[in-house]
Amino acid sequence: MNASSEPSTSAPRTAGPGDDAALAARLAARDPAALREVIACHAAALHRACYRMTADAHEAEDIVQEACLRLWDQAPKIAARHPIGNQAAATLRLGGWLQRVVTNLAIDRLRRTRRLSDGEVPDSADEAPLADTLIEAGERDGTARALIMALPERQRAAIVLTYYEELSNADAAEAMEMNIKAFESLLHRARAALRQAWTAQGDAP
Amino acid sequence: MSVSEQDQGAPIVPGSPLARVLDDYAVPGLSAGFADRVLAAAEVRPAPLPEVRRTRGERGWRLGRGIAIGIASFGALATAAAATGLLQQFDIPVPTAEKVWASLTGKPPARAAAPAPVIAAAPDAASEPASLARVEIVGPVDTPEELSEAFRRIDEVREGRYAARRETIAQRIDKAIEQRRSAGLPVPTHEEEAAFRQRVDEAQARRQQLADERIAARRAEMERKVANGEALTRKDIVQPLREDARALERLRQLRRMSPEQRREALRQLPPEERRALMDEYRAQRIGAAAPTPAVPAENAPAE
CATH class of the missing domain: 1.10.10.10 (Winged helix-like DNA-binding domain superfamily/Winged helix DNA-binding domain)
Known part of the structure; x- marks a missing residue:
């Protein structure tokens, strides 16, 4: 389904229960390696979806970057809500969280573009x-x-x-x-x- | 929804012509160094704003605080309205604390300490001085002794009324002077105050003299009747003269009118009647201590 010209980044890894909670805890502790890991896991898929919505590679990258930075900002709060070892930790899916942020950002930008341009979309x-x-x-x-x-x-x-x-x-x-x-x-x-x-x-x- | 519409909204089957077209939507890869750029941006990103202090847990307290403030404000406004008499102007009854307490406890409200009666009530039998009981009036008054006893009792009541009126007038004058003093207005000097009190006393004395003259005439007539063997009942003694009764009734009617109606009614009266009424009204104003209209002393209960 994906075109052959898609980036060669691997598909999002399958996170085990609690893995994302551990990753969020590392993000909350301001571990850059954790952010890099999140980008490696999810950025390609997020960018793909975002590009198909905006048809603009730079805009898509910008949106994905903004989503990753929001995750960086919100990590302490997310980690606090899903503490490791708790039952809530198993329900955390950072991919879903990022997908939601990216989708909303893309829709917002498309609407803004529609308001600013004369019916280009x-x-x-x-x-x-x-x-x-x-x-x-x-x-x-x-x-x-x-x-x-x-x-x-x-x-x-x-x-x-x-x-x-x-x-x-x-x-x-x-x-x-x-x-x-x-x-x-x-x-x-x-x-x-x-x-x-x-x-x-x-x-x- | 029609069948064709349902088909239009059906899932896109992989391998179908539309799917083949859609699958040709190529996506460029992420630019090189994307992760480094994000990490660099994260390093310089300002710290997120602190969390808003309002949390979900505080919502209940905020709501309760709002309700408490609302109730307190309403209570303060209602109390102020009741205290200033605003509610009475709109005919909203305001129960006193005694009534509320009585409704809660089921006991009749204790009578508030009534102000000292302005007019001396007719002395009841228990509190009468022993001298009053010297002549017992049995049945109609048909002997000169009984009539004298009735007159004496009436005079007692009249004296009590006059004393109460004098006392009330003195209190009112003192109160008016005190109010002027507290308001910072000029107050009369001792000489002016004494002159004023003297004028009031003189007016009272004139009024009393007029009443005495009328009463003396009535008493002479009643004594003549008793001397002729006629028996007088309480009604004969207490009931005012016919012309007095008419004047009193007219005064009562005038009091029930609004100021405009009263002015108009006075204009329509014959001049001499109007003058008499005004004199009577002024006399009552001077001796306004009595809540009941100033009536001849014979109106007072004889016993």
């Missing part, structure tokens, strides 16, 4: 002029990006998280801080909008 997916313009862009990579970019930001996030990042609906809903039912409804609308935009391009079988 369209509100709806089925606007024919945009589809026509995108068809003219030609390349398949550009087509896929245009299809994703044509979606409203929350629908875009839902597609990126569930299709590209292969998160379960529950995890994706948590990343977007939504009720599962509301997320499923959003995802349904996102898929429908995506198909309509694709059909409008005339590539549908």
Whole structure:
């Protein structure tokens, strides 16, 4: 599902129960090696999702960096809520926490961009002029990006998280801080909008 | 939702044409040295702001404090309104502490210490001096002795009333002077005060003299009736003269009116009647110590 041109960073390691709590404790103790470890584990996936939402590599890096720094800031509080050896420690998932922060930051920036620019990011997916313009862009990579970019930001996030990042609906809903039912409804609308935009391009079988 | 709409929202099947298009969305890798940049930024990042002091645990206390302040403020305002008489202006009854306590304990409220009665009440039989009981009035007054005894008892009551009025007038004058002094207003000198008191006494004396004249005429008539063998009842002695009764009733009516209505009613009266009423009213104002209208002494209960 991921394109071959994706970074070669390894997939997020599977953290055992309590591992993330130990990592948070090290972050709280201001251990730079712990932050480096977090970046090695999660930054690539976060950047991937973020880039697919913003279509801007620099913006995506900026967002991932901001998320990592927020984790650095919030680590003492997170570690205090999930002390090692406690039952709460097993429930801590730093990847999920970072994914939620990155998703929110990306949506915020997309909304800000939409306010500042004159409709560079369209509100709806089925606007024919945009589809026509995108068809003219030609390349398949550009087509896929245009299809994703044509979606409203929350629908875009839902597609990126569930299709590209292969998160379960529950995890994706948590990343977007939504009720599962509301997320499923959003995802349904996102898929429908995506198909309509694709059909409008005339590539549908 | 129609079937086609459901299809539109169905999951994207891997390998489908749409999936193939989407899979072509290539992602560039993270730039080199990303982790170093983040670590460098973390080093120079200012310390996060301290936590807000308000925590979830304090919420209950903040709410309780707000409620307590609200109740205290309401109580203070209600107390101030009750103390200044504002509630009475809106016909809101304000129970006294004695009534509240009585409602709690179920005992009748103890009578508050009433101010000293301004008018001397008719002496009851138990407290009467022994001299008053020298002649016993049995049944209607039909002998000169019984009539004299009735007159003597009435005079006792009248003297008590006059003494109470004089005392009240003196108290009011003292109070008015004291109020002026405490307010920083000029107060009369001793000579002015003495002259004022003398004028009041003279007015009282004039009024008393008029009353005495009327009473003497009535008593002469009653003595004549008794001498003729007629029997007088309490009602005959106590009931005011017809013209006095009319004047009193008119005064009572005027008192019940508003100031505007009273002025209009006085304007419509014949001049001599109006003058008489005003004289009567002024006389009562001077001797306002008595809560009941100044009536001829014969109105007082004879026993």
